[in-house]
Amino acid sequence: MLTQKIVTTLATAVVSAVLSTSAIAETTVLRAAVLKFGTVNWELNTIQHHGLDDQNGFELDVQGMAGGSAAKVAFQGGEADVIVSDWLWVARQRAAGHDYVFIPYSKAVGGVMVAADSDAQSLTDLKGAKIGIAGGPLDKSWLILQAYAAKNHGMDLASETEQVFGAPPLIFKSALSGDVSAAINFWHFMAKMDASGMRKLIDIADAARDLGLDPETPLLGYVVKGEMLKDNPDLVNGLATASRMAKDMLASDDAEWDRLRPKMNAKSDAQFTALKAGFRAGIPAPGPVDENAADRMLELMVELGGEKLLGTATSLPEGTFLQNGS
Structure with missing residues (x-):
């Protein structure tokens, strides 16, 4: 009986180890190419530090880039899975036939x-x-x-x-x-x-x-490829959920900002306080983006910037925003 119990225990341990290894193997690494010193790093660091990526089924790998153009090259070339850009760029790309999707990150403007x-x-x-x-x-x-x-x-x-x-x-x-x-x-x-x-x-x-625009329309966001949304919607929605969890934390937890302060390049207490307040003011409300408001903004940008800014986009392309986990 003792031998049988030992065998059973060992078998259970082996099965558990196999299942654990399998779960780790199935965890998808999400490569984010972002400006090395961009403010988005504060949110991404919060996600990693508190394991919000793991809680939502992925492992976040942050790749610091020298500039926005380099990030876009990495994304378009398949070297990165997600970047940060404005949705007007996403609209331009969709109008040109590139299936990119925007996940709101910030409504902050200068x-x-x-x-x-x-x-x-x-x-x-x-x-x-x-x-x-x-x-x-x-x-x-x-x-x-x-x-x-x-x-x-x-x-x-x-x-x-x-x-x-x-x-x-x-x-x-x-x-x-x-x-x-x-x-x-x-x-x-x-x-x-x-x-x-x-x-x-x-x-x-x-x-x-x-000018009749809605300042609540988030301008900056995470950009992923529509192929990823189609093939692995849980991954994309996991990123959106982790982002919201981090925002909720940063919106109310001063201690979290104290932890982040060494990464913020704040030269004084006044700068630190202003940066914290500015980030919080830029957190978009949860829920779907008002596509009618976004379309009004795009039409104005077409009027002002023309094809140099928006290419062939003249109205908001369908599917630009990730809406309600879709």
């Missing part, structure tokens, strides 16, 4: 910042001034501001100001040094500018709202 002692009180006060713009002439925030200036002030912002285009860190430094009179930058650099004593002349969200 604004126009000026020095605390600047005389500027509105965009009209920037006539003849030099404006630093993160990105290029087709930057979405810049396009929205041009439309806003034309509608509210009858002002041709592009021709009545001088523009300096550059990478976000360069525009940040140029703004602080006074090399430019105003700066349009991404939200996290805007938060740092605010913490450094600059003030906001106008928020892109307010300009968008004035």
